Amino acid sequence: xxxxxxxxxxxxxxxxxxxxxxxxxxxxxxxxxxxxxxxxxxxxxxxxxxxxxxxxxxxxxxxxxxxxxxxxxxxxxxxxxxxxxxxxxxxxxxxxxxxxxxxxxxxxxxxxxxxxxxxxxxxxxxxxxxxxxxxxxxxxx
Numbered sequence: 001x002x003x004x005x006x007x008x009x010x011x012x013x014x015x016x017x018x019x020x021x022x023x024x025x026x027x028x029x030x031x032x033x034x035x036x037x038x039x040x041x042x043x044x045x046x047x048x049x050x051x052x053x054x055x056x057x058x059x060x061x062x063x064x065x066x067x068x069x070x071x072x073x074x075x076x077x078x079x080x081x082x083x084x085x086x087x088x089x090x091x092x093x094x095x096x097x098x099x100x101x102x103x104x105x106x107x108x109x110x111x112x113x114x115x116x117x118x119x120x121x122x123x124x125x126x127x128x129x130x131x132x133x134x135x136x137x138x139x140x141x
């Protein structure tokens with residue numbers, strides 16, 4: 001399902017744009033996307049999704065990940081070994097859980113998506129561990 005994406009507008013959103021888009025979200029999605037929350041493992045709606053398509057930011061709908069790069073990590077969260085484009089993500093040092101991790105946020109709206117770890121499969125060795133409610137899935141047509 002290799003897809004060529006049209007150019008994406010990565011102009012950072014202002015607070016008004018974020019709050020307007022957040023009105024469509026569930027309280028849980030707002031908690032995760034806007035306040036760096038985490039959903040419990042093994043409960044997210046996209047964990048077992050095997051359909052072909054693209055995973056978009058749940059707040060601004062920027063396309064972020066492809067089903068081609070999804071894998072079963074056993075972690076309890078949807079996992080990918082690479083994003084569609086690294087420029088679509090911000091990487092932030094996170095020491096909030098008593099360890100050093102790398103948080104990933106959407107480059108356009110700054111919504112919290114999850115974390116990336118260096119224990120993934122080839123070819124990247126990365127594991128992008130995401131919250132299902134931080135994403136919207138669009139099935140390939």
